[in-house]
Amino acid sequence: MQLHLRNSRCLVLGAGGFLGKNLCLALAEVGAIVTGFDRGPCPDIFNNRVKWKSGDFTSLQDYADDVAEADFVFHLIATTVPGTSNSDILYDIDSNLKTTVQLLEHCRKYRGKKIIFASSGGAVYGVPTTVPTPETGSTCPISSYGIMKIAIERYLSLFEHLYSLEYRILRIANPFGPFQNGQSHQGAIASFMYRILAGKVIDIWGNGEVVRDYLYVNDVVDALISVCAYDGKHRIFNIGSGEGRSLNQLLKDLSRVTGKQPDVRYHEARKTDVPSIVLDCSLAARELLWHAKTPFETSLNLTKNWMQTQI
Amino acid sequence: MQLHLRNSRCLVLGAGGFLGKNLCLALAEVGAIVTGFDRGPCPDIFNNRVKWKSGDFTSLQDYADDVAEADFVFHLIATTVPGTSNSDILYDIDSNLKTTVQLLEHCRKYRGKKIIFASSGGAVYGVPTTVPTPETGSTCPISSYGIMKIAIERYLSLFEHLYSLEYRILRIANPFGPFQNGQSHQGAIASFMYRILAGKVIDIWGNGEVVRDYLYVNDVVDALISVCAYDGKHRIFNIGSGEGRSLNQLLKDLSRVTGKQPDVRYHEARKTDVPSIVLDCSLAARELLWHAKTPFETSLNLTKNWMQTQI
Numbered sequence: 001m002q003l004h005l006r007n008s009r010c011l012v013l014g015a016g017g018f019l020g021k022n023l024c025l026a027l028a029e030v031g032a033i034v035t036g037f038d039r040g041p042c043p044d045i046f047n048n049r050v051k052w053k054s055g056d057f058t059s060l061q062d063y064a065d066d067v068a069e070a071d072f073v074f075h076l077i078a079t080t081v082p083g084t085s086n087s088d089i090l091y092d093i094d095s096n097l098k099t100t101v102q103l104l105e106h107c108r109k110y111r112g113k114k115i116i117f118a119s120s121g122g123a124v125y126g127v128p129t130t131v132p133t134p135e136t137g138s139t140c141p142i143s144s145y146g147i148m149k150i151a152i153e154r155y156l157s158l159f160e161h162l163y164s165l166e167y168r169i170l171r172i173a174n175p176f177g178p179f180q181n182g183q184s185h186q187g188a189i190a191s192f193m194y195r196i197l198a199g200k201v202i203d204i205w206g207n208g209e210v211v212r213d214y215l216y217v218n219d220v221v222d223a224l225i226s227v228c229a230y231d232g233k234h235r236i237f238n239i240g241s242g243e244g245r246s247l248n249q250l251l252k253d254l255s256r257v258t259g260k261q262p263d264v265r266y267h268e269a270r271k272t273d274v275p276s277i278v279l280d281c282s283l284a285a286r287e288l289l290w291h292a293k294t295p296f297e298t299s300l301n302l303t304k305n306w307m308q309t310q311i
Numbered sequence: 312m313q314l315h316l317r318n319s320r321c322l323v324l325g326a327g328g329f330l331g332k333n334l335c336l337a338l339a340e341v342g343a344i345v346t347g348f349d350r351g352p353c354p355d356i357f358n359n360r361v362k363w364k365s366g367d368f369t370s371l372q373d374y375a376d377d378v379a380e381a382d383f384v385f386h387l388i389a390t391t392v393p394g395t396s397n398s399d400i401l402y403d404i405d406s407n408l409k410t411t412v413q414l415l416e417h418c419r420k421y422r423g424k425k426i427i428f429a430s431s432g433g434a435v436y437g438v439p440t441t442v443p444t445p446e447t448g449s450t451c452p453i454s455s456y457g458i459m460k461i462a463i464e465r466y467l468s469l470f471e472h473l474y475s476l477e478y479r480i481l482r483i484a485n486p487f488g489p490f491q492n493g494q495s496h497q498g499a500i501a502s503f504m505y506r507i508l509a510g511k512v513i514d515i516w517g518n519g520e521v522v523r524d525y526l527y528v529n530d531v532v533d534a535l536i537s538v539c540a541y542d543g544k545h546r547i548f549n550i551g552s553g554e555g556r557s558l559n560q561l562l563k564d565l566s567r568v569t570g571k572q573p574d575v576r577y578h579e580a581r582k583t584d585v586p587s588i589v590l591d592c593s594l595a596a597r598e599l600l601w602h603a604k605t606p607f608e609t610s611l612n613l614t615k616n617w618m619q620t621q622i
Contacts, residue, residue, distance in 0.1 A: 089412045089416070090409055090413070093408060093412065094409075097404060097408075098401055098404055098405075101404065136449075138447075140465065141469070142473075144469065147462060147465045147466060150462075151462045154451065154458045154461070155455075157451060158452070158453060161453050161582060271472060272473075
C-alpha cells in the first residue's frame with residue numbers, strides 16, 4: 001500500500017464518476033483526507049470516508065474553497081466522450097476547456113498545490129504512427145474530445161512556465177472495472193458485460209477489429225496515487241496495459257467469463273474510432289515504477305462480480 | 312504573377328489588418344473577386360477593388376452569406392498577440408477558438424471551399440528543440456495565443472477527417488512591411504522603425520538577443536496565394552525567411568537604413584518571449600515552389616518609405 005498520501009488533503013473533481021469513485025475510496029484507504037466534488041448527492045459507497053461537495057464545475061464558487069485547502073487536486077471531469085464530442089464542439093470548449101482554465105487561474109493563486117489531470121491515451125494520438133505509442137508520438141486527434149485534452153495539457157504546461165503551478169498528466173488508456181456504468185457508453189467492457197448479463201443485443205460499429213488497450217481501474221488508481229510522489233522532470237505518462245485487444249476478442253473473453261453467448265449486431269464504422277491504439281508505458285515503468293499489475297482474467301471476473309449486482 | 316486565382320471568389324476575414332490589406336490588394340491584382348470582412352469601414356486604399364463587408368467575427372450572420380459565395384476563405388483574424396494573450400485566456404478562447412469553430416461548422420455545409428488559415432511560426436513551437444524548426448517540430452507554446460493556433464489547426468484537420476472540408480495552414484514567421492501599424496505592438500520592425508523615425512524611445516524586454524525570423528509581407532502574400540493551388544498531401548507549411556536576426560542586430564539595420572541613431576531602453580525579459588525561433592521552410596520550397604524572395608535590405612527600405620508617410 002502506498003502511504004505517501006497519508007494525511008494529505010486531496011480534492012477529487014469528478015468524484016461521482018467511474019474513476020472518481022474508485023480513486024476516492026483508494027485515497028481514503030491510504031489515509032488521505034478526501035473531498036469529493038461532483039454534481040448530485042454523495043454516493044452511498046463513500047459511507048463517511050469522503051467529505052462531499054455538490055456543485056457545478058462551471059461555477060468556480062462551488063469548489064473554490066476546496067481548492068484552497070487541498071494539497072492535491074485530481075481533475076477527472078470530462079463532460080463529453082470521443083464519439084459524441086464532435087456533435088457540439090462549442091459545448092465541448094465551454095464545459096471542458098474554459099472550465100479547466102478557470103480552475104488553473106484559481107490554483108495559481110496558491111503555492112505548493114499539485115494538479116493531477118486525467119488525459120486520454122485513446123484520444124490524444126489520433127491514428128497513431130507508432131504502435132505501441134509513446135508519449136512523444138504525434139498528437140493529431142480525430143475527436144474534439146482529444147483536441148480539448150491536448151489543449152488542457154498545453155495550458156497546464158503554460159501555467160507551470162508562467163506561474164510555477166505544479167502538475168502531472170496521465171494519458172489513461174481504456175479503464176474498466178467496478179462503478180463503470182454499463183448503460184452509458186462509458187467503455188466497451190462495461191457495456192458488453194452489462195448487455196451479456198442482461199441478455200441484451202450488443203451493437204458494434206465496424207467489423208469489431210478495432211484494437212484498444214484495456215486496463216483494470218485499480219491499476220489506474222495506483223498510477224494516480226503513484227504520480228503524486230513523483231518529483232522528476234517528466235510531466236506526461238501513458239497509463240495502459242501495453243496489450244491490444246480487438247472488440248471481437250473481448251466478446252470471446254466475456255463469453256468465457258460469463259458463460260453466456262453474446263448476441264451481436266454489426267453496424268457501419270464511425271469516423272471517430274481510431275482503428276488501433278496500444279500505449280507504450282515504459283516511461284511510467286521507469287519513472288513511476290508503475291505497471292498494470294492485475295491479470296486480465298482476474299480483472300474481468302472482478303468486473304463481472306460487481307456488474308451482477310447492478311442488473 | 313500567379314494567375315490561378317483569376318475570377319476566383321476570395322473572402323478575406325481580417326481584411327482590415329496588416330496582412331489582410333496586403334493580401335486583398337494582391338488578390339485584386341491577380342484578378343480574383345475579393346470580399347474583405349472586418350470591423351470598421353472599408354480602408355481607403357482598396358478604392359473599389361475590394362467588396363467590403365463590415366461586421367463582427369463573433370456573429371456568424373455578419374459573414375455567413377459571404378462564406379457561401381466564396382471559393383477560398385482566408386482566415387487571418389486574431390484578437391490577441393502572444394505577449395498579451397495570457398492575461399485573459401477565456402477571452403482568447405471565446406474570440407479566437409470558438410469563433411473559428413463556428414466558421415468551420417458553417418463552411419462544412421458547402422462543398423468545394425478551401426480555407427487558408429494564418430497560423431503562427433513564432434508561437435506554436437514554443438521553445439524549439441530543433442533550430443531551424445521544421446513543421447514536425449514539437450509544439451509546446453508558451454502563450455495562450457500559440458495554444459489557440461494549435462487547437463485551430465487540429466480542428467481544421469478534424470473537419471477534413473469528418474466532413475472533407477479542405478484547408479491549408481501557413482505557420483507564418485514575423486512578417487513586416489507596409490500597413491503594419493508602428494504604434495500597436497504588431498511587430499518589432501514596424502514598432503522600431505516608427506519610433507526611430509518619430510524620434511521616440513525604443514523599449515526592449517530582455518537583453519535584445521532574442522532571435523526572430525523576419526520576412527517581407529509581399530513574400531507572405533505570395534505564399535498565401537501559392538498555397539491555394541496546392542493539391543498535394545501536406546497541410547501545414549512554415550513560411551519564413553529561414554534567417555535569424557536578433558533585436559540588437561535589427562536596431563543596427565534600422566539605424567543604417569534610416570540614417571538615425573535609435574534611443575533604446577532595456578527592461579526585464581518577459582516569460583512569453585521565445586528566446587530564438589527560425590523556421591525551416593524547405594517543405595514550402597519543395598511543395599509550393601515558394602521561398603522568401605525580397606532581399607532584407609530592400610524590404611527595410613520599402614517599409615521605411617511607407618512608414619514615413621505615417622509619421
